[in-house]
Amino acid sequence: MQNQDNFTLQTKNLSIGYFNKKGNHTVAKDLNFSLNKGELVGLVGSNGIGKSTLLRSLCKVQKILSGDIFVNNKNLKSFTFESLAETLSVVLTETPASKNITVGELVALGRQPYTNWLGTLTEDDKQHILQALEATEMSSFKNRKCYELSDGQLQRALIARALAQDTPIIILDEPTTHLDLYHRASILKLLKNLSKTTDKTILFSTHEIDLAIQLCDQMLIMTPEESYFGDPCQLIESGHFSKLFPKNLIDFDGDVGRFKIIN
Template identity: 50%
Template sequence: MNIETEIKSILKTHQLDIGYANKLIAKNISVEINTGNLIAVIGVNGSGKSTLLKTLTGDLSPKKGEIYLQQKNITELNTAQLSHFISVVLTDTQFSHNLNVEELVALGRQPYTNWLGQLSKNDKLEINKALQLLEIEEKSLSKCSDLSDGQLQKVLLARAIAQNTPLIFLDEPTTHLDLYHKIFVFKLLKKLTRQTEKAIVFATHEINLALQLCDQIILVNKGEIIQKTPEELIKSNLLQELFPKDLVAFDASSKSFRVL
């Protein structure tokens, strides 16, 4: 991202409480997502990461408080309008594996096509731009069923880029990937935020990588949700309290968790 680019708020919460059914997960949440930021949502299993993401994307109604997308209250936006602000990449995304890469990426243009689903010249430009950005042009005619997990993750990201929203949410984008490809995806996400100025928010268990590569961390822990830079989070000592201390501990000097 150009250092002269004005940093703008895309999403901001006000006194937000989240939960589902009769269960309250966290309250009085204050988070802000700005252009060009890579933000990881971390926490132990069952802490509420998915509930937070579902609430921020409009899939789950807040228990209390407001969510603003570029100064617009999310409750005032219908599904079609919301799709112009937010794109979502899920680990269990359902699609026909008979589609080729270009066809799957083209699904990102659905919010802009007519009722026949016809692609305009601009739609095709956005699709090609996304394929180029993810460096998968040579795979454009390949069947999605023939792709590796890592390649498929790039295609799903390209679909989100083609949707051309200022904000992208991902749920566990490195699931099923080996260490090399986990790092590859993290660095790819970082590059995309810099090249497109979009904000990318993703839930992850790869805390060590998130601390090294993300601009901001949202920590979900014991009913509290806190947003800080990696450096601020490390200095706060909150990571030392994240897991039971019998097997793992956080080492501030190496900025990583280690086995005891």
């Protein structure tokens, strides 16, 4: 039996979606999962299934329809945005508002929840920034402008900003978008290493299902009918990956843990 104190992020009977004049539009319902410290967790599903909606809901950016979200055994509803920023950091698919800042300045933004109203960095803040740059192998890029970075380098800088924020939970929305295979694998391997070396819970959405199966401790599969949570081997044995897409074009081969094209 898992230790309740080890859970950093939990959902109970969670329903997510949108409020509109015609009534609520439910994107997904009955979401129940518990994430642990030091785990890398992959969120997968087809386009439009609700992955980004779920991540926004977990970050309190989007209101939930019903159910509960708990962060460190405390209901998300009771968090202010200021207190949540010390517990949960987010890396979205959007690029920084200004790419004219340096990598060091971008990573320093992660310390905003802790600085005074002048934004003055203490020695402790500077140490967190340096550690984040080192952990993501971005120290040599500290003085480089963000517009000079490749997509993979920029993604590492954004992850460094989240690390500098020093929260027990990091949530990333499709961190490997626009990257080639080598850099997709590199980013996911980085996240895996960070989850183990920092004991943080790292949740990310991805279309790199084959890579996620190899690296993740737990995975959440979202389908139109139901969602499934567990370790990748259990999900393979249960046949849940085969439910991700219509079988007229691709299917999941459980023997090798990969999708294959149907001829």
